[in-house]
Amino acid sequence: MIRRKKMIRDIALICLAAMSVLGLTSCAGRPDPNQNVIITEEKEVRLVNLFSPMEKTDPDAENVARSAADTTIAMAEEKLGVTVAYRTYTAEDYQDKTYDDVSLDRARSNMDDLYLLNPDTIRKLGSEGVLMDLSGLDCVKNLRDVVKTANTVDGKLVAIPQEVVVYGLFINMDIFNEYNLELPETPEEFLECCRVLKENGIETPVGANRWWLETFVFAQAYADLYNGGNTEEEIAALNSGAARYSDYMRPGFEFLQEMIDCGYIDAEKAYISEAIEGEGTDFLTGKIPVVMAYWGAANTETAYGNTDFELQVIGFPSSRGQMPVMSMTGFAVGAEAEHAEDAMMTLDAILSDEALQAYTEINKVISPSRNVEVECVPALKPLNDRVGEGVFVLGCNAGMKVEQWGNTCLIVRELLNGATVDDCMAAFDRLQEEALDSYK
Numbered sequence: 392m393i394r395r396k397k398m399i400r401d402i403a404l405i406c407l408a409a410m411s412v413l414g415l416t417s418c419a420g421r422p423d424p425n426q427n428v429i430i431t432e433e434k435e436v437r438l439v440n441l442f443s444p445m446e447k448t449d450p451d452a453e454n455v456a457r458s459a460a461d462t463t464i465a466m467a468e469e470k471l472g473v474t475v476a477y478r479t480y481t482a483e484d485y486q487d488k489t490y491d492d493v494s495l496d497r498a499r500s501n502m503d504d505l506y507l508l509n510p511d512t513i514r515k516l517g518s519e520g521v522l523m524d525l526s527g528l529d530c531v532k533n534l535r536d537v538v539k540t541a542n543t544v545d546g547k548l549v550a551i552p553q554e555v556v557v558y559g560l561f562i563n564m565d566i567f568n569e570y571n572l573e574l575p576e577t578p579e580e581f582l583e584c585c586r587v588l589k590e591n592g593i594e595t596p597v598g599a600n601r602w603w604l605e606t607f608v609f610a611q612a613y614a615d616l617y618n619g620g621n622t623e624e625e626i627a628a629l630n631s632g633a634a635r636y637s638d639y640m641r642p643g644f645e646f647l648q649e650m651i652d653c654g655y656i657d658a659e660k661a662y663i664s665e666a667i668e669g670e671g672t673d674f675l676t677g678k679i680p681v682v683m684a685y686w687g688a689a690n691t692e693t694a695y696g697n698t699d700f701e702l703q704v705i706g707f708p709s710s711r712g713q714m715p716v717m718s719m720t721g722f723a724v725g726a727e728a729e730h731a732e733d734a735m736m737t738l739d740a741i742l743s744d745e746a747l748q749a750y751t752e753i754n755k756v757i758s759p760s761r762n763v764e765v766e767c768v769p770a771l772k773p774l775n776d777r778v779g780e781g782v783f784v785l786g787c788n789a790g791m792k793v794e795q796w797g798n799t800c801l802i803v804r805e806l807l808n809g810a811t812v813d814d815c816m817a818a819f820d821r822l823q824e825e826a827l828d829s830y831k
Contacts, residue, residue, distance in 0.1 A: 436474045437471070437472060437473045437474065437730070437733050438473070438474050438476055438730060438733075439473050439474070439475050439476070439504050439505060439730050439733050439734050439737050440475075440476050440478055440502075440503040440504045440505065440729075440730070441464075441475050441476065441477055441478065441503065441504070441505040441506075441507070442478045442479075442480070442494065442497055442502070442503040442505070442506050442507070443477065443478075443479065443480070443506075443507040444479070444480045444490055444507065458753055459553075459749070459750045459751075459753035459754040460553065460750070462746075462749050462750065462753060463553065463740075463741040463746040463747070463749060463750050464741060466740065466741070466745070466746050466749065467736075467737045467740035467741050467746070470740055471733070471736055471737060471740060473733050473736075473737055475505075475737060478502075478503055480493055480494075490509070491509055491511060491512045494506055494508055494509070494512050494516075495512060495515065495516065498512075498516050498521050498522070498723075498725055499516075499519070499521055501725055501727045501728065501729065503725065503728070504724060504725060504728040504729060504730045504731065504733070504734035505722060505723070505724055505725075505728075505734050505737065505738060506722070506723050506724075506725065507720055507721070507722055508550055508720060508721055508722075508723050509720055509787075509797075510541070510718070510719070510720070510721075510787035510788070510789055510794065510795070510796060511787075511794035511796075511797060513542060513544065513549060513550045513721055513723065513789040514544055514789040514790075514791070514792075514794065516549070516723070517544030517545065517547065517549035517550070517789060518544055518545060518830075520726060521725065521726055521727075522544075522547075522549040522550065522723045522724065522725065522726055523549070523723070523724040523725065523726050523728070523731065523735065524547040524548060524549065525548045525549065525550070525551055525723075525724065525735075525738070526547065526548040528551075528735065528738065528739045528742070529739055529743070530551070530738075530739050530742040530743055530744075530760070531548065531551070533744055533760040533761055533762050534551065534759055534760060534761070535555070535759055535760070535761050537555070537717065537783065537785065538551065538552065538555065538719070538759040540622070540785070540788065540790065541717075541719055541721075541785050541787060541788050541789060541790075542719075542721050542789050543789065543790055544789050544790060549721075549723055549789070550721025550722060550723040550789070551721055551722055551738070551742055551759060552719040552720055552721045552722070552759050553722070553741065553742065553747065553750055553758075553759065554719070554750065554751070554754065554756040554757060554758065554759065555717055555719050555756070555757040555758070555759055556685050556686065556687075556717065556718045556719055556756070557685065557686045557715045557716070557717050557757055557774060557778060557783070558603065558606045558683060558684065558685050558686070558707075558715070558716040558717075558718065558786070559683070559684070559685075559686070559704045559705055559706055559707070559715055559716075559771075559774040560681060560682075560683055560704065560705050560706070560707055561674065561681070561682045561683065561684050561688070561689070561695055561702060561703075561704050562574065562680065562681055562702070562703045562704070562705060563674070563677060563679075563680040563681070563698075563700050563701075563702070564700065564701035564702065564703050565677070565700040565701055566588070566593070566677065566680040566700075567584070567680065568701075570587055570588065570591055572584050572587060572588075574703065574705055574713070574773070575708050575713075576708060576712040576713055577708050577709070577710065577712070578611060578642075578646050578708045578709070578710075580708065581708040582646075582649065582650070582653075582655075584596070585597065585650070585653065585655040585681075586653070588680060589653070589654065589655065593678075593679070593680060594654070595654065595655070595656065595657050595679060596655050596656075596679065596680060596681055597650065597655050597656045597679065597681045597682070598656075598669070598670025598671075598673055598674050598679040598681065598682040599656045599657070599660075599661035599664070599669075599670060599682075599683070600661055600664040600665060600666045600667070600668075600669045600670055601661060601662055601663065601664055601665070601666075601669075601800075601804055601807070602665075602666045602800060603666060603683045603684070604647060604656075604661065604683070604803045604807075605786065605796065605799040605800050605803050606683050606707055606716045606786065607643055607646060607647060607683075607707055607708075608640060608643030608644060608646075608647065608799055608803065609643070609707075609716050609784050609785075609786045609795070609799070610643070610706065610707035610708065610709045610714040610716055610784055611642045611643040611646060611707075611708075611709050611710070612639040612640050612642070612643050612784075613639065613784040613785070614709035614710050614711040614714055614784060615710065615711070616639070616784070617783065617784045617785060618711055618782055618783075618784075626788070626790055626791060629791060629792070629793070629823075630790075630791065630792045632823065632827050635819075635820065635823065636793055636819045636820075636822070636823050637816035637817075637819040637820050637823075640799070640815075640816065640819055641812065641816055644803075644806060644812045644815050644816070645812055647803065647806060648806065648812050651806070651807070658806075658807045658808075659807075661807055662804060662807040662808055666684075667684065667688065667694055670682050671694065671695070674695070675695070675698060675699075677699075677700065682695075683707075686704075686756060686757065686771065686774070687754070687755070687756060689702065689704055689768055689770050689771050690754075690755045690756075690768060690771075696768070702770040703770055703773055704770050704771050704773060704774045705773045705774060706773075706774060706777050706782075706783075709784075711782065712782075713773065713774075713777055714777070714782065714783065714784055715774055715777050715778050715782070715783040715784075716783070716784055716785075716786045717778075717783050717784070717785050717786060718785070718786045718787050718796060719759075719787065722738055722741070722742070724738060742759070742760075744760050744762050744763055747759065747760050747763045748763050751763050751764075751765050755767065755768075757775075757778060786799075792823075792826040792827070792830060793819075793822050793823055793826045798819075798822055802815050802818050802819065803815075805818065
């Protein structure tokens, strides 16, 4: 049980860490997370308590993502005259409790005002009525439709992110050009590329880790659901049990099984490898020509932002062509928050176009606002173009009764560890049955 909790905790933090580039910077002088000093010698401070996995950035620390977030917090503080107090999760403080566990406990107990939440937590708290409806905020009119879709529960917009995290395939174009390979659009074309690469001496064409192989599955599972014009109807069918998640997921799992059987990915290594750490060196040295990663990995020299070869980032193969896979965490306000009015005003400020422009310029990511554009590096242009066309799938959706990202990640890991595709589909069926029972 503890081991499974640790795995789920790791998945939750990986999801949040995508927003924070490659890791959290350690900050000296950790504050008491429950300290609530609101009186100064001069006047009462308008306090807003924010619960998140990270502290306010040390001014001397190099952490681009936190610098971006803190910039928007500072803008809100100056504009509104509020003080945002960070209440921070650390694994050592909470033992075997996951970030999601702690977020649920704190939100249900009205311990904070603002929360940075993972998708499954957004879904649970939203369905319980614990989160404020944010649809009346001024910033909402500028949001992309995908952001509202991913964070709407029972008709209420209960969370909003500061960025949309997009995953894609990172391709070493020097190797692809050497073997006259076109960038693949469909699963069949991708497998053919892998066949050619392997036959030409590249032992393992695709570098993988234990966290991100589900991106292949989502692209194939939901290409039609999110791009076929019947998104709401199909999700309603899944939520009612009229349709089965396993039917959507099977093609992607059969695809992964074929990759394993053909030796295009090393299942044993992927099962134990951390994101980027496991495959990054082989990709950068040209031993492996294909890896999967998130948008920000192309913007930082600590990942794939400074390669010695031509890099292209494309969507995952699907029946509708190259498919970006999106994920997002979200800020939410407790429905019974002590400082609810100031919390709502603070959230509106940090999600304004002005604040999001500052965030995006620092972090070089896709904004949740339609009005804020990112100047992406050339390698990201293929992925950015697809997003600009409105072509994508969501790897998380608070409107689905079965949590997507974490559950699919764990079931993919079972496939890597020797489970059959049928075993994996049975696991999805059990999850759906449990979800349906919990909503009765």
